[in-house]
Amino acid sequence: MNKTSVLLVDDHAIVRAGFRMLLAATDSIEIIAEAERGEAACQLYLEKKPDVVVLDLSMPGIGGLECIRRICDRVPEAKILVFSVHEENVYVSRALEAGAKGYITKSSAPNILVEAILKIAAGGMYFEPGLEKSYPNFVGNHLAEVDYKNLMNTLTPKEFDIFCLLAKGLTTHKIAGELCLSYKTVANYATQIKTKFNAATVAELAHIATALGVLKK
Template structure:
């Protein structure tokens, strides 16, 4: 069964190049082109394509807003973002907007074809370097979540003091870093030791390492 798609990019020369690439594929049929988000919306409402190859930089709406709008019209439509942007901000926002694929314009033609076919099956395709961003972000959030769970009822400030104490900083150094007095640091330290049932800095350091709060 053929994949019916539309091409959305404000540069006619880009659309022409994409058409030349995709028209050679037996399982892909191009049913329309658009240079703006509104044109894309009109085509989707009239023709009901299976998939949209969508540039992020459109003149009337951002590709992110365009993706949201297209998904509101047809929640089942697959969207593959084709863009010059490879930073995290655009990448994550497009995924949140409902894109099933994200391919930089510098990618090889085969990468785009793979993304289109993968998204058309209802699966997510991520360009390798961008997939790494996603994994790194997950690991970072997981580490932060684990750290929060291991604070055992400590306040945010006590958690900050705990990290600095475990790293070997003195009360005076911590006070300077956090812009509080050494006496306030000492009070936080007492609360930390009491809440965690610790009795020495050595125990505190061991606790922080064991719980993954600091690296050994």
């Protein structure tokens, strides 16, 4: 029986080791390559041509969402499963829009990962039960949430990553270090994001992020 080949993408070596141990117990799946950054994952995908990519969203460099987009731009039929700590609906939506075929959280049962990989490899889609959440009807007292949702959809993958980090309270310097970008680049992104949402402060961005489900209340 041919095994389903997997490219594993996560910036934490201990997490990848755990995945290897889990999938090693499965006769039908094998990890053929690993990457800790999105840039390397894009290159490895083209070289190794795995059946499925299992990918985290939060990584330094281009990040998971941009990695999905780049792979799917080159290979539209690529089969990518997001395996993330984020369970908020907005992350699922962004991953789908980028081209992912499935989404599960790292808190899911071990058998869910195996089930998801095999289903996506067979041409299906897989989403962990319970990820679908409704948004609140309004944000604040002046603008319907759907307007913010539409604005969210205009963010580039990098803008989205920086938006999330700003909303979580990280400083521009910390975000620059987290994403391996210059301070000036992050500051420019922050200005663009505030302009798009017509937000004067990071606190306003945090309020919007909470209402959209990017941050938990």
